[in-house]
Amino acid sequence: MSALLSVADAHVAYGKVEAVRSVSLEVGQNQIVTIVGANGAGKTTLLSAIIGILPLKGRVSFAGQDLSRLDIEDRVAMGLGLVPEHRELFVTMNVEDNLELGAFRIERSKAKASMERVYTLFPRLKERRKQLAGTLSGGEQQMLAMGRALMGEPKLLMLDEPSLGLAPIIVADIFRIVTELRAAGVSVLLVEQNAQAALKIADQAYVMELGEFVLSGKASDIAANERVAASYLGFQHEGASVL
Amino acid sequence: MLFLLQDGITNGAIYALLGLALVLVFAVTRVILIPQGEFVTYGALTYASLAAGQMPGTAKLALALGIGAFAFDLFAARKALHGRLILRSTVTNIVLPAIVLALTVYFAAQKPPVAVCIALSLVILAMIGLFLYRIAFQPLAHTSVLVLLIASVGVHLALQGLGLLFFGAEGQRGPAVLSGSFTAGALRFTGQSITVYGITIAFIVGLWLFFGLTLYGKALRATAVNRLGARLVGIRTTLSGQIAFLLASVIGALSGIMIVPITTLYYDSGFLIGLKGFVAAIIGGLVSYPLTAVAALVVGIVEAFSSFYASNYKEVIVFMLLIPVLLLRSLAAPAVEEEKD
Numbered sequence: 001m002s003a004l005l006s007v008a009d010a011h012v013a014y015g016k017v018e019a020v021r022s023v024s025l026e027v028g029q030n031q032i033v034t035i036v037g038a039n040g041a042g043k044t045t046l047l048s049a050i051i052g053i054l055p056l057k058g059r060v061s062f063a064g065q066d067l068s069r070l071d072i073e074d075r076v077a078m079g080l081g082l083v084p085e086h087r088e089l090f091v092t093m094n095v096e097d098n099l100e101l102g103a104f105r106i107e108r109s110k111a112k113a114s115m116e117r118v119y120t121l122f123p124r125l126k127e128r129r130k131q132l133a134g135t136l137s138g139g140e141q142q143m144l145a146m147g148r149a150l151m152g153e154p155k156l157l158m159l160d161e162p163s164l165g166l167a168p169i170i171v172a173d174i175f176r177i178v179t180e181l182r183a184a185g186v187s188v189l190l191v192e193q194n195a196q197a198a199l200k201i202a203d204q205a206y207v208m209e210l211g212e213f214v215l216s217g218k219a220s221d222i223a224a225n226e227r228v229a230a231s232y233l234g235f236q237h238e239g240a241s242v243l
Numbered sequence: 244m245l246f247l248l249q250d251g252i253t254n255g256a257i258y259a260l261l262g263l264a265l266v267l268v269f270a271v272t273r274v275i276l277i278p279q280g281e282f283v284t285y286g287a288l289t290y291a292s293l294a295a296g297q298m299p300g301t302a303k304l305a306l307a308l309g310i311g312a313f314a315f316d317l318f319a320a321r322k323a324l325h326g327r328l329i330l331r332s333t334v335t336n337i338v339l340p341a342i343v344l345a346l347t348v349y350f351a352a353q354k355p356p357v358a359v360c361i362a363l364s365l366v367i368l369a370m371i372g373l374f375l376y377r378i379a380f381q382p383l384a385h386t387s388v389l390v391l392l393i394a395s396v397g398v399h400l401a402l403q404g405l406g407l408l409f410f411g412a413e414g415q416r417g418p419a420v421l422s423g424s425f426t427a428g429a430l431r432f433t434g435q436s437i438t439v440y441g442i443t444i445a446f447i448v449g450l451w452l453f454f455g456l457t458l459y460g461k462a463l464r465a466t467a468v469n470r471l472g473a474r475l476v477g478i479r480t481t482l483s484g485q486i487a488f489l490l491a492s493v494i495g496a497l498s499g500i501m502i503v504p505i506t507t508l509y510y511d512s513g514f515l516i517g518l519k520g521f522v523a524a525i526i527g528g529l530v531s532y533p534l535t536a537v538a539a540l541v542v543g544i545v546e547a548f549s550s551f552y553a554s555n556y557k558e559v560i561v562f563m564l565l566i567p568v569l570l571l572r573s574l575a576a577p578a579v580e581e582e583k584d
Binding site for chain 1: 478
């Protein structure tokens, strides 16, 4: 089975600083893949480069097509979606307009059905349909950002720190929805500092440190790894090194 | 007194349109559109020339810019050229202005009716606006506001020089869109002033519907609110920029066509007119449409009164309005770092 997203030997630099070095990764159909790692490890940088916000040296292909010459807008139209860390909502527009714009590259006849699906996933958004995006709570804004990305009918949704700054109940809600997405045929690439929760729902996992992948494998194996446990899951095993 | 107020509102309505266009272009592309004034004179003088049975040079300029835009399109896509792209670029950038040029040559020879003059002028200016964006601003879209401002000054100077070439140093006047007049009490309404009110109101309502109800209008707002967010839903920044420039040039041309039956316009008159729209836009903070519209009416009224009582100082008085506003704004708002993206 060929991977949906495949990144090979990717380097991403901010000016002269190389924030991501020689990273390779694959996301298959119907998979949740997570990248865990500390703040500043380069996870957000990597996602930004995959969607095309930052230039990437190396090879990226999506659904069998080389992405290197495509703009962000074309990658989005191909079915690659990103929910960025800062959400980037249209804050002075209402929830429904935000969602409608999410389907900008989708046929208008399909957009209506998409919106119903998003409202079923996030009933809260339906209640707040006419409210301005900027006046929503943090959790609702995260839901709107995810809903807006889903309106574009992505084959792969990349989520950057969806749990950041949110109450535990809402985080649980969002992780539950991520697993529902997989069941609905959307692959997910999840970047999280909350490694414990991410590893619990993911199929595959990569551990990122200082711009490089130091470990990869099945999520359950990674979760059981002593070093990961010590560094990211918050409990210290006897004799485990903290690197 | 009342007639001064009426005069001010007529002018203010036009400044309002120009101010709204400036706010729109700035919000979407971060360009401070100094050539807005040239859109006014080009529109007005193209209309006046056509009505007088002369061939306006702007139609040729549109074709020349179109060829330039075509070259830019090919160069930008040089690594991934394909037939459909070339065909689309040829049609919009070369075939379309060529057809309009042919129509202009055909109609100019036979003193066309007013409606034809207006339609041709608007189409010519719409194309000029669109191609100017492609040539001068789209390649710089990622640069700072300052770079864009300098490009804008450059475009303004170039267009003003070309204006002298096309229309000569003589001023022109055009025929009224609606002739006739009536009096109501102390006020005399000419067909032209009614036209100004009608078109301004229609345009503002039209813009409001466009931004509030249509997908493309919302996409334009989205780009203005959050450029990265807009790109992440697949809205091309260049598409939004094109629509904004298209609207701005049409608004400019329309304003010119409304002014030229009232006042003689010269090739360089546009700058001052545009600047007054700019004063209104600045009072609106370059973000607020309603504030800009209200400010434009104030500018128009102040101008009307000052040209009656102290006509030598009328420009000074109008531009002095800016000083307290800027002072207040700088006190009210903390220093804002330029947006990075």
